[in-house]
Amino acid sequence: MLRCLLGLLLLAAPAFAQPASPGATLAAVRARGTLNCGISTGDPAWSQPDSRGVWQGVDADICRAVAAAVLGNGSRVAWAHLTGQNRFPALSGGQVEMLARTTTWTFLRDSMLGINFTAPYFFDGQGFLVKVSSGVEHAAQLEGASVCFVSASTHELNLQDWARSTGIRFQPVIFADKDEARRAYESGRCDAYTADASQIAAVRAAFPNPAEHRLLPELISKEPYAISVRQGDDQWFDIVRFVVFALIEAEELGITQANADRMLAESPSPAVQRLLGKSGDLGPSVGLERAWLLNAIKAVGNYGEIYERHLGEGSQVRLPRGYNRLWNRGGLLWSPPIR
Ligand SMILES: N[C@@H](CCC(=O)N[C@@H](CS)C(=O)NCC(=O)O)C(=O)O
Structure with a gap:
């Protein structure tokens, strides 16, 4: 075990990786026009190519949601296919801007590898x-x-x-x-x-x-999956974290991929109006446009839609939602107020 742990930490080599500098990640993604997102080398339901070679799965969709929030287009993702071993060095070394790779949030990973875990998005074991x-x-x-x-x-x-x-x-x-x-x-x-x-x-x-x-x-x-980012850039951390929370909040508020535009135009709910950018300055507070979360939801749907597509009844996996229901439906998924 010790050998394994040491190996993991050495491989991650955080001592040699430079932390990201504040604001630099968003600027780099914008300048490049694509988000470098770390996913698996192929894992059904999480990140796997479909018959047309398009990467599909919960993790792939979370990459798309962040790309849509930041670049206005969910297809602007450059996929990095990472193994269990090279996923952390790829993130701490700056090869990817985020890791969406069935990765369990643990204390030592969070504290020792030069990375930070953002929002948990799946509770497994x-x-x-x-x-x-x-x-x-x-x-x-x-x-x-x-x-x-x-x-x-x-x-x-x-x-x-x-x-x-x-x-x-x-x-x-x-x-x-x-x-x-x-x-x-x-x-x-x-x-x-x-x-x-x-x-x-x-x-x-x-x-x-x-x-x-x-x-x-x-x-x-306990295997809580969370999206991770490189340490050192709090703005980027907040962006990624709140895109994930927004997908959960959208399910709670009844905003879907199909109705998001109509909700934007017609909903009297202050929470819906803020989330979709009709009121407030949520996007500008992290250097983005007001429609950042609207774009994310329009790219991939809310959390429940993503789940149904890849893990639920709409998929061949048909995994009951269990802990991954919303907090007010008996599960653990919970977003802080987005305001
Ligand atoms: N959640 C666990 C396991 C995640 C994991 O790496 N699972 C393997 C399969 S057990 C996997 O995703 N393989 C896909 C790949 O290697 O690309 C972790 O964070 O360590």
Whole structure:
């Protein structure tokens, strides 16, 4: 574990990375005309190319929302496809302006890697996938099992913590490449595959016979996904953070991709008028135009629409929203006042 953690920190090499300077990130993105956004190398539901080669998923849409807010056009994104290992150095070294890559917010990542986590946008936990034919229905039955997973992620430490606290012993089978890990599980080289439950659900849905695989009900960790930015530029931090919050707030206020223009023209709600830029100076306060959040919502829809498209009933994953419902509907998603 220590080796893994040290490796991660050395790889991130924050000591050599220059922090961003105040205001410089927005200026650079504007001058370039594109947002450099870090996503995965391919992860169903989060960031994966569709049949036309266009990157789709929750993470890809969050990149588009920020591009729309900052540049007025959600398609002005240059994708950087990052592995678990190189995602943090890419951000701290300035190769990307934000990371939207199924990345769990943890204290050491936040404090040691030269990056800051903005708004959490998905609440997950680490789960296990097994073959139905194994007869395993609960994690407690994994005693002695071989478990495949991907390195440079939160998974290894979670597994060790879980094994220590439950006394369950297992055989770790670690891969650098996610596809190799999945293939190893499929071919029977290990008894279980572990990853964040949303990723497992998406992987399972893409298997030829999803019904042959069972996602165990136990989750062994907290995996709050949050978008991160490089340290040192508070204006950029605020922009990214509040674009994410605005997608959540838009769902709460009933603003959708389809009705945003009409809501702008007709809604008497002060909160709607402020969010969409009809009143107040929210955009100018961070160096942007008044329509920044209107543009973001028009590019990708509100949080609920993004969820439905990639993880919900409109997708093949069909993951219940659970914790990812709005706070006033029994979930954890909550935006501070945008005013
Ligand atoms: N949320 C966890 C795991 C995220 C993660 O890296 N998952 C792997 C699969 S388990 C992945 O996204 N792979 C896609 C890729 O390597 O591009 C973290 O932040 O460490």
